[in-house]
Amino acid sequence: MRSAVGFLCLLSALVSTGYSLSCIECSEYNSTSCSGDSDLCPAEFCASTFIRESSPGGSIMQIKRFCAAKSQCGETGSATYGYVRRHMITSCCDSDNCAPEVPEFPEATEEPNGNSCPNCFPPTSEECDPVERAQCAASEDKCFVHFFKQDDLEFRIGGCASDSMCQPDRFPEYSYEEVSTTCARVSQ
Numbered sequence: 001m002r003s004a005v006g007f008l009c010l011l012s013a014l015v016s017t018g019y020s021l022s023c024i025e026c027s028e029y030n031s032t033s034c035s036g037d038s039d040l041c042p043a044e045f046c047a048s049t050f051i052r053e054s055s056p057g058g059s060i061m062q063i064k065r066f067c068a069a070k071s072q073c074g075e076t077g078s079a080t081y082g083y084v085r086r087h088m089i090t091s092c093c094d095s096d097n098c099a100p101e102v103p104e105f106p107e108a109t110e111e112p113n114g115n116s117c118p119n120c121f122p123p124t125s126e127e128c129d130p131v132e133r134a135q136c137a138a139s140e141d142k143c144f145v146h147f148f149k150q151d152d153l154e155f156r157i158g159g160c161a162s163d164s165m166c167q168p169d170r171f172p173e174y175s176y177e178e179v180s181t182t183c184a185r186v187s188q
Contacts, residue, residue: 047068079162140162
């Protein structure tokens, strides 16, 4: 009898508070895995955002693991700036501390889509050069500028981006003291 009452109390507590998922939160540059603390999440899924940055010198992968809403799962995006092409894919899983699989990245299309944006790369403290243009590809229909501060100096990178790349956490290697990302629709 005592164990039945205990079970009912436990069941009642779970029903009234809802089930909470535990997810690992971490990030790592030049890797497809990371380790960190397990946090209780109010969200429905554990997610990993994988970013592949390609340049003439090769490719680098980045990962960020976090709690995610269903709407973030399967999110993709791309950005072009300077000689760099960045692709992002978010994959999810729904069990405690699960690690979503590294997705297959589609072949990068270098075919310009007809849009272009002021180019800011390598990072600069100057305004983006309106004459030097990044040639947009795929679904990139926004011009972005990512601002960051390091040692009281402000820098920026900029070029073309799809809508999902218009967030500061899409450029983790350029995330220092103060960070912001602005995007505007490409003007023809």
